[in-house]
Amino acid sequence: MRPNTFGHLLSLTTFGESHGPAMGAVIDGFPAGVSVDVARDLQPHLDRRRPGQSSLTTSRSEGDEANILSGVFEGKTIGSPIAVLVWNKNARSEDYDPNYYRAGHADRTWEEKYGHRDYRGGGRASGRETLCRVIGGSFARLLLPKEASIVAFTRQIGEHEAREVPDSLTIADVDRHPTRCPDPAVAREITAVLKNCKKEGDSRGGVIELWVDNIPAGLGNPVFAKMKNRLASAFMSVGAVVGVGLGDAPAASEARGQKFHTGIAGSGDDAGISPASQGIQGGITNGRRICLRVYFKPASTVGSMAKKGRHDPCIVPRAVPVIEAMAALVLADHWLARRLDRHIES
Amino acid sequence: MRPNTFGHLLSLTTFGESHGPAMGAVIDGFPAGVSVDVARDLQPHLDRRRPGQSSLTTSRSEGDEANILSGVFEGKTIGSPIAVLVWNKNARSEDYDPNYYRAGHADRTWEEKYGHRDYRGGGRASGRETLCRVIGGSFARLLLPKEASIVAFTRQIGEHEAREVPDSLTIADVDRHPTRCPDPAVAREITAVLKNCKKEGDSRGGVIELWVDNIPAGLGNPVFAKMKNRLASAFMSVGAVVGVGLGDAPAASEARGQKFHTGIAGSGDDAGISPASQGIQGGITNGRRICLRVYFKPASTVGSMAKKGRHDPCIVPRAVPVIEAMAALVLADHWLARRLDRHIES
Amino acid sequence: MRPNTFGHLLSLTTFGESHGPAMGAVIDGFPAGVSVDVARDLQPHLDRRRPGQSSLTTSRSEGDEANILSGVFEGKTIGSPIAVLVWNKNARSEDYDPNYYRAGHADRTWEEKYGHRDYRGGGRASGRETLCRVIGGSFARLLLPKEASIVAFTRQIGEHEAREVPDSLTIADVDRHPTRCPDPAVAREITAVLKNCKKEGDSRGGVIELWVDNIPAGLGNPVFAKMKNRLASAFMSVGAVVGVGLGDAPAASEARGQKFHTGIAGSGDDAGISPASQGIQGGITNGRRICLRVYFKPASTVGSMAKKGRHDPCIVPRAVPVIEAMAALVLADHWLARRLDRHIES
């Protein structure tokens, strides 16, 4: 079953508990000859996920410095498995009580399943595990064509939804505001909401939207390794995620077919392309923008424990690089798979 | 990559094109000693998915009779792979044009990917492929505890949403109406909408809701084989599905944490159980009802081709057994995996 | 675990019991655009494995006709799973006794494992299962470069070992004699031995040698998917195989290093190539001939049951195409994997 491994041709295996000595990622199937620079390619993504990056997040302070243990030699990958370690430094297990199951967490289900659990702060179920995904995603990005763009942003927090979003976005655009909401007015509203949450021990969920641009057609393998179900699995494996949709899925489910499927079908460049496809048709990319929404429930730690400050009132802003990382892993996996589609004589 | 195989310990491999000679399913990892009766255990589920079952569906007529070729001997499974074949009988490929890409279908992406495609009606991308999933799911159900109940139903078609739904439902309850909507008033509204669609060459999508009851706690394997991401992958691999959520995911994403996570956490039977968990916590079942919603886009064939009658104006009612089947496959896989959680000395 | 599936990128799943209605093979991951002709590409290999092909084999008579059910359209593969069915016709289950465990067969271990078994002639443990491997191997050959040559032959039966073997061999060369021993004098000795076995109810094992020529360097993936361990696993999965070696492994294990590793190492085309490598170095092909030996125990059915004639006195000649097929599957899998070794920018 290999439950701690994600991916087929390119695979990520993660290990480590939030309060153990270290978190680790092992990436297998990574082609040789790719230049890798930790400071340029990894650390910026880890820093975007890092706790304590703004006043809106947890006060747990971790440098989250990436150490490459294998797979890279003289600045290039060599075809062997890439292993990256991040030491845990600011773990404070005294905050946790072994005899108490936190509601909304995995505490009880984990204990019922395994009999024995690491009660120090979530163990594997902690959001800290996602830093290994960011490592994996950072490497995955290096495989994709340079022009490919994978950008996620905060579409909505609580009932505050971004409406004025530019047609194209870079990571820098998104990071301009700590909420990672690219609509400045809504970003300000969200800031006020989250500051209030911290004060009151309340929390919020929200919606992250992902845009993938300049990705070639043909990625995705029918029928159980479609681009859409691989992405859905990738995102739903993240702790707080409760839903995934292609574009605005609830709206699509209500639409009339004749309107939804409007568009030129007969000839030319767009022949057979569905305008409402969100970049994926029959499970395979069609070369247009891939757009998905990922729904997060409100953060689980509320009340007095939340007021201590070592928990995020809303995980959405820090989850943006995690969603991008999971998308990059799926895309790079299928980018490799693309090489296997057709016969090559020799 | 094995894109035509789903599942880990219990796996389903499907083959067959919609206009080829046959559709097939191979199930591996199925334990020995399970009594199987085609008429009792398989055919009823296939009949629920079968085209032509009511005036609301396509007029393509297929008996969809299951033939077991291996894995069952003297009425019981023997531990070897179970193979089941269904012959295609009413394929009419003359309806299709090799030089035409149907918008909203996989025609163009498939051709760009593989260069060469079976242009006779969708090939593997056809909804006909889902009958193999129903076969797999029928076997998967046999592994689960007898008291387990997996029931899906039409929650919404177009903008018509069921509101008056009983607290518990059987398959028979759901099948009482061809729309598979258990709210009789809404079912009548939907019938009118779909009849009108057939006349006008229009189509609709909708929402299927899945309830899994009486399933044990402890199913699901962190961190990439969680119950929720496995189910999301299972459902999103179905052609017309555009979104998946735990319960009403958009509503959850808007809720306030203190309200969403309300509930007794300290002690007793419910200690650590989240009332809003939808049966899955930390990716693992907690023994309560699992509830998911699956969003379908409107059926792709609209206009003059739709009026010929060999396409469904709305796939949702016939997709109900498919969603149940995919859920059964995931649940049975984890039901087996449960045996591996803890050490057994000998 | 998927115990009935072999291979990674190119995978073969087999089903069917020897006395059930049919044997089947499903091949996934096969690239699109490959021309396939059953009469030219499949049937000849099946005929080489077929029972009743000479007076030296079992008298069970099966046409073993291949029926393609999916994956091929208008004579070319389309990227979807290839399914091939062979109906069982001459099964005579009355020959078998449910209350009797045949020694040397899987009867007892299978029953202890699964509780319930198909007692009609071996079920999945029957050599008949290998016809599905031959189907898989026939397709695998189509992926490899045209100049590649995969030829196996009878090196030894009982104590009769071929000594005068030409430097190069084609399948036609090997098939010139029913024993598939390319040393004519030894072939005659073997014929006499096997005819005597049939008369006396005795049996023999032997050694098959495999030569793979004109295969590119670079096939094989360290450290657990090396060419040598993948081939070893492929061959040892065949019922009667009890050993596998690179070249003459027992002799290699006795050699002195300075003699064994003699050869030019410094410069030129052969730099770093080990003359004693048997074509595989560090688990990766080096472009030279791959040579392996596969050891078979004597056929298990001896005594009065053997005299009935529906069992082979020696499985080695009919196993030659099976060994070739398993080699082709491994080689084609790694031939595809080769495309993933290095970075391709776009």
Added chain:
Amino acid sequence: MRPNTFGHLLSLTTFGESHGPAMGAVIDGFPAGVSVDVARDLQPHLDRRRPGQSSLTTSRSEGDEANILSGVFEGKTIGSPIAVLVWNKNARSEDYDPNYYRAGHADRTWEEKYGHRDYRGGGRASGRETLCRVIGGSFARLLLPKEASIVAFTRQIGEHEAREVPDSLTIADVDRHPTRCPDPAVAREITAVLKNCKKEGDSRGGVIELWVDNIPAGLGNPVFAKMKNRLASAFMSVGAVVGVGLGDAPAASEARGQKFHTGIAGSGDDAGISPASQGIQGGITNGRRICLRVYFKPASTVGSMAKKGRHDPCIVPRAVPVIEAMAALVLADHWLARRLDRHIES
């Protein structure tokens, strides 16, 4: 393909190059609740494989101290992935020349495959990688029934073959002599041969024999995950291994069937058990001793480089714990798989 992962239900992923900072092992699928003590359960096996353990081995000196980074909490496994790190300390890369391909090593094939390689001493192809397998095997042993015994020993080095071997052996028995040959007279001969090799820059191969006792019947899954082909794959993935056989495979291939298959077949405890089975029948264990032989070619480094002393003249004695470890991994994997064979109602 995940070439650095071995195993299905219980899987071992290894990383690290011989001259990189560390070697690592990640074990997934390990059940919760197993007591683990590094000093008792891991270090002894690592010490048996460690370089520099006797005058017969390389002088590279490594403490090979195991550090558990995750998966164990308060002395017991918790169901999450187990990660173990061993730092490399005595790597001396100045001994290696990037412009020189060592014959008999993976240098050239690796470079042809990947374009870019770690030329410092073999990288992943180094025997040092096997310490990760020993870590994996040490954990695997903890899953097996206490009475199970996995013992390998030096059967032969060069032409010196152990003849006087007791009927049963413990690890302590085998370790009594640095050659790990349990026939004292032959052990002395081997010592003389290997000392001479070190002086002359020569090397030897040999044969390791593996005995597995007190293992239950029913382990092994037909048809591609048989116990025999899984073991063959496990052993052949070790660098210097060139052959594998059930018992004495060449002798079995020469035997007459009526003699080879002699034994009571009809009734009683032994009904259907083949006396010559070597513990595996139809690919499934039959409860008797499993016996395999593993053939090693002579160590590749000969001549002047060998005289420097940082290479073993014969890898066989140090490979004994590696063979045991690979066997333990396969056995534990199937030990877990055994739980899935039959239907359990609830």
